[in-house]
Amino acid sequence: MRYVDLGKTGLRVSEIAFGGVEIGMPYGIGIRSEADMLQEKEAVHLLNRSLDEGINFFDTARMYGDSERLMGIAFASKREQVLISSKCRHFRDQQGNLPACGQVAQIINQSVEESLRALRTDYLDLYMLHQADLEILKHEEVVDAFLALKFAGKVRSIGASTYTLAESTEAVESGVWEVVQLPFNLLDQRQAAVFDGAVERGVGLVIRSVLLKGLLSERGKCLPEPLEQIERHIEKLADLAGSLGLDLPTLAIRFALSFDAVSSVLVGIDQDSYLLHAAEAARKSQLEEEVFNTAKRLVYPDPAFINLPHWDKMGWLT
Template structure:
């Protein structure tokens, strides 16, 4: 497994990062409850197997159910061998408001201590804002508290998980957030406009949504009528991949790995076979030029909204 520099942080990470949401809570196609998930010992074994395969970068969050605890159990005796990234709990309340500065400070500190306890460690390699919007990214108290925690040595690097291009650009330009986790994939390539800026500023980029919640796999077939244009676009990718003797998930993953500014590709993994395929895919190196040329994004990226599709019943 190749490693890449995480921006200018001095940390080297495996180019495939283990996404911990799927082992932590019901998430993804066909996963409705804990009975559909891996058993605890299986998940711990999967995490150890990932490390054996060369993955050293493990991503989780306070909001990912049992994920932090499972990673703590898996790596309790080999903490120095892994790069642990977690995320603070959501800062807004149920009405969408941010707490007062004093309560916000207490919330952030409490979230960190809970993460450290669950992970069984006294420091995090990377600690991020979760669902960081523009107000949060610029919030004086949020920035100060995260930087104070970093100075205290409880966190090596601080970052932010973003959704929109303006959020990513704000984080990269801030001089505060050293790592940005953002969505980017074959269908939705909007975030590519910040890649060179991140490289210039020395900010590490971690890409999620590489397979777009399974849409860039066999799940992207036989979709309901409102998604016909999406399905047709995915079919073009599938045909192009087939013409180059690979499958669609490999195409989607290697396309993102081909972006030189990207430090790591975050893949949600909850099966041994998914892990092995991810490792094999990363080992294949440069993607054929024809696949790069054919990687045209969906022409209406604003339409790409998996939660909305789910609410509308288009994914049933």
């Protein structure tokens, strides 16, 4: 496993980050309930095995069900060996409104205390906004509260998890957020537009959705009719991977890690086989330039259609 500086945070992270949502709540294609998930003992074993495989960077969130608690059990006696990133509770109510002045800081402080207790630690290596939109990223009370947590030593660095290119651009250019976690993969490469700016400003980039919730794997077959065009495009990428003697997930991971701006790639891991596969993919070198450029050209022609929350809502990923 290789380790890379996460921007200017002072954190040196493994190129593969353990995505903690799958061990905490039902998530992903074919995962419908807790009955489909790992049990506590199995999840703790998987976390420890991930550490043994060289992964030192673990991503979780207050909104990820049991994820923080399980990491707390696994790493309470190994805290100095791991880098833990968690995310704040959501701010907006069901109507989409932000809390009144003064309440935002209260939510942030309460959320971080809950995370610290669940994780059995007195600090977080990285604390992030969860689903940070433009208004939240610029919200003075939000910024002040996060900076205060860093000043108090409860978090070592602060960042934002974004969805749109506009949000990522704002976060990178703000001068506040030290790390940005953003979606990027072979099909949807729009966020590459912020990569150079992040390098120039020393902002660390963590990539999520690299396997597009499992679609860039064997799960990306026999998709429902609305996703037939997506499936056909995935077949083109699988053909490229096969021509290189690779499987599609390995190509997807290596593609993301071939960008110098990218420090770490989040991979959802809920099986030993997924862990070993991701670790092996990261041990390989970056893609050769010709292959890299070919993969860039195979971006999906209508990336705006790639909207996982909408696909979930429509039941296309069940």
